[in-house]
Amino acid sequence: MTSQQQPKPRIAVVFGGRSSEHVISCATAGSVLATIDRAAYDVIPVGIATDGRWVLADGDPERLxxxxxxxxPEVDGSGDLVSLNAVAGGAELVVSAAGAPPSVLGSVDVVFPLLHGPWGEDGTVQGLLEMAGVRYVGSGVLASAIGMDKAVTKVVLAGAGLPTVPSVVVTAHDWRADETDCRERIAALGYPVFVKPTRAGSSMGISKVRGPEELAAAIETAQAHDPKVLVEAFAAGAREIECGVLGALDGGVETTLPAEIKVGGDHEFYDFEAKYLPEESTTIDLPADLPDEVIARVREMSAQVFRAVGCEGLARVDFFLMPSGELLVNEINTMPGFTPTSMYPQMWAASGFDYPQLVERLIQLALARDTGLR
Structure with missing residues (x-):
């Protein structure tokens, strides 16, 4: 068989999911599906409905x-059901249509899991893919789980000597069993504070709390997304800086020029509307207007965070640049968004690596690596 007759690698683009970031996952998938090279890859869009059903999706970027x-956008779950079955040498997609016996759609070479939040970005889907023996884009089970849990991320980064914002963890049990103790620990941070779900993203469920009288409502808002809540000290006067990290085919990592987020209008912080709705007044300085030595420090620390967490493929690292010049790690996102307004692809474009190149690099990294322990 000649090289021209070799079948194209099959890429299953998986999106949607059960988390509160279902919408963002759909939008991210729309951007990737509109860009991926169909001449080079056989692409299968697979949607996960909010009830957890895997279905064949039409993958129309406009609908996403x-x-x-x-x-x-959403995955409504009305398509034919899809399952991923482990077979010798990899995995295959099996389709179950109503009134018909299951049929094998074919083998899968790489899964591109464009899932944000729990049940997707947190190591759960990565574990499923590892069990199925199929390669996939992005970080493995442990790094995905660490990156998803902001409190655990802080523990790992502290162990690596990387500074973060002071914080307090409040579990649902803590709040029910001893609300007074929780309030005292939070008050020690000093008001105002930010209250956020520990294992969520896209700025969902976050509240700025100016005093103790606002705390209960903020805890309730965060717990709607995650029973484990993180309360962080307010980084007064901080500039919000972000940096993208991308794996290299030789095993190293590359970083972008940093960007700065400037939130305008009525937004006090970088919330959902400021991030994703085009009419909002958030501005982005790309590259950020920073001294050369600060840019170098952001890029170096981004690579250090990536390695400390054990990431693979891609990640976005967010920082607070304090008025004193101190650089604090805010969080790491192991599957950053790919929507038209998402920072990760914008930073790479400004660094000379356009969107199609970025998608291609991620697929090639996934094809090149082994499944299992590495």
Whole structure:
């Protein structure tokens, strides 16, 4: 068989999911599906409905765009059911249509899991893919789980000597059993504070709390997304700086020029609307207007965070640059968004690596690595 007759690698683009970031996952997938090279790859869009069903999706990028706060994309679960079965040498997709016996769609070479939040970005899907013996884009089980849990991330980064914002963890049990103790620990941080779900993203469920009288409502808002809540000290006067990290085919890592987020309008912080709705007044300085030595420090620390967490493929690292010049790690995102307004692809484009090149690099990294322990 000649090289021209070799079958194209099959890429299953998986999106949607059970988390509160379902919409963002759909929008991310729309951008990737519109860009991936169909001449080089056989692409299978697979949607995960909010009830957990895996279905064949049509993958139309236009249907996956965020148009407004009232027009949000979703996987409705109406397609034929899909399962991923382990077979010798990899995995295959099996389709179950109503009134018909299951049929094998074919083998899968790489899964591109464009899932954000729990049940997708947190190591759960990565574990499923490892069990199935199929390669996939992005970090493995442990790094995904660490990156998803902001409190655990802080523990890992502290062990690596990397500074973070002071914080307190409040579990659902803590809050029920001894609310007074929780309030005292939070008060020690000094108001205002930010209250956020520990294992969520896209700025969902986050509240700025100016005093103790606002705390209970903020805890309740965060717990709607995650029973484990992180309360962080307010980084007064901080500039919000982000940096992208990408694995290299030789095993090393590359970093982008940093960007700065400037939130305008009525937004006090970088919330969902400021991030994803195009009419909002958030501005981005790309590259960030920073001294050369600060840029170098951001890029170096981003690579250190990536390695400390054990990431693979890609990640976005967020920082607070304090008025004193101190650089604090805010968080790491192991599957950053790929929507048109997402920072990760924008930073790479500004660093000379365009969106199609980025998608291709991620697929090639996944094809090149082994499954299992590495």
């Amino acid at each position: 765009r965020i148009r407004s706060a009232e027009e949000l």
